[in-house]
Amino acid sequence: MSDTANDSSAIDPAVRAELTRLRESIDNIDAAVVHMLAERFKCTQQVGVLKAEHQLPPADPAREARQIARLRELAESARLDPAFAEKLLNFIIAEVIRHHETIADGAR
Numbered sequence: 001m002s003d004t005a006n007d008s009s010a011i012d013p014a015v016r017a018e019l020t021r022l023r024e025s026i027d028n029i030d031a032a033v034v035h036m037l038a039e040r041f042k043c044t045q046q047v048g049v050l051k052a053e054h055q056l057p058p059a060d061p062a063r064e065a066r067q068i069a070r071l072r073e074l075a076e077s078a079r080l081d082p083a084f085a086e087k088l089l090n091f092i093i094a095e096v097i098r099h100h101e102t103i104a105d106g107a108r
């Protein structure tokens, strides 16, 4: 990459405008992702409390398998890499299970 690749004075104004337009949408999408994840974690925290109150295990592998299969199908129809969708869901679920273990530990 040349030294001037990130120097905005060297970028064609039309290209700069297009980059700015796209980055504004990326920023909006990132904000939506954060808000959606926050809502999801609010729900999963409640599931964690319910499980702890009723001595249910933090993880439910059968439910996870159904979610992964569903998400992979959704990803395919949205032209998103299903392997990426699966990795992302597994990453989120691992964090949820960690929260559930912490809640269960606190209830003991």
Ligand SMILES: C=C(O[C@@H]1C=C(C(=O)O)C=C[C@H]1O)C(=O)O
Pocket: 044, 047, 058, 059, 060, 061, 063, 064, 067, 092, 093, 096, 097
């Ligand atoms: C939220 C739950 O707990 C865990 C987390 C899941 C998730 O984040 O979607 C799914 C299954 C469980 O391993 C649940 O059982 O529904």
